[in-house]
Amino acid sequence: MHLPKFVPNVQRAAALLALGAGALLAGCAVGPRYQAPHADVPAKWSTQAGATAAQPDLHQWWLRLNDPLLNALVDEAVRGNLDVATAAARIREARAFANQSDSARYPSLNGTAAYTRAGAGPNAIAGLSSTPESGTASPGSPTHLFQAGFDASWEIDLFGARQHAFEAAREGLDAAQWDLRSTLLTLIGDVTTRYVEARGYQARLALARATAHSQEETARLARVRYTAGSTSGLDVANSAGEAQATLAEIPALEAAYAQAVHSLSVLTGKPPRALLARMQQTQDVPTPPLPVALGVPADALLSRPDVRSAERRYAQSTARVGEAQANRYPRVTLVGSLGTSGTQFGDLARHSSIGWSIGPSVTIPLFDAGRLKAAAEIADAQRDQSFIAYHAAVLAALQDVENASVTLSRETERAEGLQHAADSYSEASTIANALYRSGSTSYLDLLIAERALFAAQDALIQSRVRIATDYIALNKALGGGWDGPIAPD
Template sequence: MIAHPIATRTSYRRGRRTTAAMLLTLPWLAGCMVGPDYQKPLMALPASWSQNGATQPNRPPELAQWWSRLNDPLLDSLIDEAVAGNLDVASAKARIREARASYRQSTGALLPSTDGSGSSQRSKSGGASTGGSNTAWGYKAGFDATWELDLFGGNRRTAEAARYGVDVAEEDLRNTLLTLIGDVASNYVNLRGYQARIALAQRTASSQRETADITRNKFEAGAASSLDVANATGQAASTEATIPSLRTSYAEALHRLGVLTGQAPSALETRLKKSKPIPRPKLPIPTGIPAEILNTRPDVRMAERQLAQYTARVGAAEADRFPSVSLLGNIATSGAQIGDLADHSSIAWSFGPSLSVPLFHGGQLAAAADVARAQRDQYFIAYKSSVLNALEEVENAIVGLSQERIRYGKLATSTQAYRQAADLARTLYKSGSSSFLDVLDAERSLYSAEDALLASRVEITQDYIALQKALGGGWDGRVRIDEPEIVDRPKTRPVVFVQH
C-alpha cells in the first residue's frame, strides 16, 4: 500500500487546492460501484402440471391456513403451540436478529467514525544528586475522525450483501415454519391412524378369541377337531401380535408431537389419549400453475436471495482491487493543568485525505474475486436445483394423492366384499355347509382389508399435507422476532448494613 501523508497544520494551506479538487470529484465517484448488479434469473417453467388428477390447476392454491380445512380444532391448537414454542423456530428467529444486526453493522461502515481520548499522568524528576525532586501532572485530550469515501462501492456492496442476508434469514424462518407445520400435521394424522388401527386390532382379536373359545367348547363336545381349535387360537394370537408394534408407533408420534411443540415428549399424552377420527381433507385441491412456485416456496425464495447476496459479494471483492481514499482528522491538546487543555496555544489539529493503492499482493485480491464468482455460480446452481426439486415434489404429491384416492376406492370395495364373505362363511359353518378353515380365511382377509383401508385413509391425508408443503403452504400469521431467548439482567449492588 502507498499512503498519502496526512496534511498537518503547517502544510494544510499548500495542499488545500488538491484536497478541494478531490472533494469536487467525490459526488461523481460515489456513484461508482464495481462488480455485477444483481438481476433475478429467468427460469423456463412448464405452463401446467403434467398430472392434473382431480385438481383444478387454473385456480390459485389455497395455502392460507390449509390445515384448518382438515376440520380438527385440536390440530389447529397444536400448530399454534408449535409455532410459539418450537426450538427450531426460535433458532430461526435468532438468525434473523443476527442478520439484521449484521446489516446495521455493515451500513455503519458507510458513515464517518469518531473516537475521543484522554489521559492524565503524574511524573517525577530529579533526585538526591540534584538536591531535590519535582512532581508534576500532565493532561492530554484528543479527538480523531475517519471516513472512507467508498469510491468504488466496496462497503456499499458489503451492505447490499448484508441486506440480502436479512431476506435469506426471513425466508429461512418461513421455510422452518412450513416444515414444522407439515411435521405436526403429519404426526398428528399418523397418531390418529394408529389409534384407529389399534382399536381395529383389539376388536378383531376379541372376536377371534370368542371364536376360539366357541371352537374349544365344540371340540370338547366332539363337534370340532383339535385342528380347528389350534387354527382359531393361532389366528387370535397373530392379530394380538400386531398391537404392540402399533402402540410403539403411536407412542413415537405422540412423543414427536410433544417435542415439536417445544415440550417434553409425553406432555401431550392426556390431551391426545381420547381417540378421534382420522382427519380428511376437502377435495379437489387447486394447485395453481408451476410459475407460482417461485413466489410461494420459501426454500426457492431463500435460494434466490442467497444468489443475490453472493452476487453482491463479487462486487465487494472486486472493490478491494481498487484504490481507497479516506478523510482523516485529528484534534489534540495537552497541558499541565486541566484548564490548560482549552488554551488555544495548546491545541493542535490535522486534516487531509489518505490514499491507499494496492500494488502487489501476490495475486490474493484477484483470487478472492475469483472465489466470490465461483461461490455465486454455486448458489445459481442451487437456485435452479431448488426450483426443479419444488416442481418434482408437487408433481409427485399430485400423482400420489390422485392414485391413493383410487386405491382407497378399491380397498373400500374389497373391504365390503370381505365383510360379506366373512358373514356368509360363519353362516355356512354354523349350518355345517362349510369348514372352519373357510371362516378363518374370511376373517383373516377381512381384518387385512380393514387395516389397509385405515392405512389408505391416513395416506390420503398425508398426500394432502405433502401437496400443501410442496406448494409452499405455511404460517401466514405474525411471529414475534425481536424477543431474545436470554434476557440479561443488570447486576444488583450489594447492600451494606452499617451498625451505629
C-alpha cells in the same frame, strides 16, 4: 471549548473532499449488477387429476382438516419449536451483521482524553529538570498535563467495496427471513403428518383389538363344539392360532403409535411423553377436503420460501463478487485529528495549545502474490454455485408439487377400491360366521373370510392416512406454511 477561527476552514475542506468523493463514487463503482434469475417453468402442471387449476388457498390450510387438537398443536409448535427459535436467532444475527456493514460506510469519530502527573526527585540534575521560569515546577515538585482531542477517519467508498458488502449483508438478512418461513413450513408439515400417523395407528390398534376379540370368541366356540364332538381339533388349533397372530401385531402398532406421539411432542418443544395424555382419546383420521387447487407453476415458486431464499442467496453472492473485485483497487481514506493540551484543566478551553491535521491517505495493493485475485475468483465461483442452487430449488419445487399431486390422486382412487373391497369382505365374513355357527360350513371358510376382512380394513385405514399425508405434502409443496405472527425475533 473555544476553538480558533481557522477551525471552520477545516470543516469546509472536509466537506469539499466529501463532495468530491461522492461525485467520484457513482462513476467508479465496480462489480456485476444483480439481475434476478429467470426460471424456465411450464405454463401448467402435467397432472391435474384430483385437483383444479384455480388459485390455491394456502392460508392456514391445516384448519380444513377440522381437528381442534391439531390446530392447537400447530400453534404450540410455532411458539415452542427449537428449530424455529434457532432460525429466529439467525435473523437477529443477520440483522446485526447488516447494521455493522452499513455503519462501515460512514465516518468514524473517536474522542480522546488524558491526564499525566510527572515529577523528579530532589537530587535530579538541575540542567535536566524543569524550572519555574519554564512554566513548570522545580525539581521535587510534580507537573500536570491535560490533553483532549478528536480523531476522525472515513474510508471513501470510491470503488463500491463498502456498498457491496452492505448489499450482501442486506440480502443475507432477506434470505434468513425466508429461511425462517421455510422452517415454519417444514415444521407445520411435520406436525400435521405425525398427528395423522398417530391417529392412523390408533385406528389400526382399535381394529386389531376388535378383530382379536372376535377371533377369541370364535376360538371359544370351536372349543365348545370340539367338546361336544361336532368338530375336530384342527378347528380349535387354527382358531386359537389366528387370534394369537392378530394379538401379536398389537405391540408393534403400540410402539409405532408411541414413537409418533413422542416425535410430535418434541416438535412442539416439549419432552417426548408430554402429549401422551392429550392424545389418549381415540379420534378418526382427519379427512382432507378434495380436490385441491394447484394454480400454475409460477405461483408455487413465489410461495415457496426455499426458492425465495435461494434467490436471495444468489443476490448476496453477486454482491460479494463486487466487493471482492473492488478490494483489488486503491483505497482512499480521509483522516483528521484535533488536539488540545494544557498544564491546567481550565487551560483546555482558554490558553491551550491546539493542533490539528486533515488529509487523505491512499492504500494501493501493489503486490500480494495473487491473494486478492484469488478472493475475487472464489467469490465468482460461489456466485455460480448460488445460481445453480437456485435452479435446483426451482426444479425441486416443481417435482414436489407433481409428485404430491399424482400420489394424492392415485391414492384417492385406491381408497375407493379398498372401500368396496372392505364392504364386500365384511358381508362375506358375516355370512361365513353365521354358517359356521349353524354348522353349515367349515372353519376354513370362516378363517379365509376373516383374514380377508381384517387385511382389507387395515389397508383402508392406511390408505386414509396416506391421503391425509399426501394432502399435507401437496400443501407444503405449494408453499403453504405459517403466515401469522410469530414470537419476536
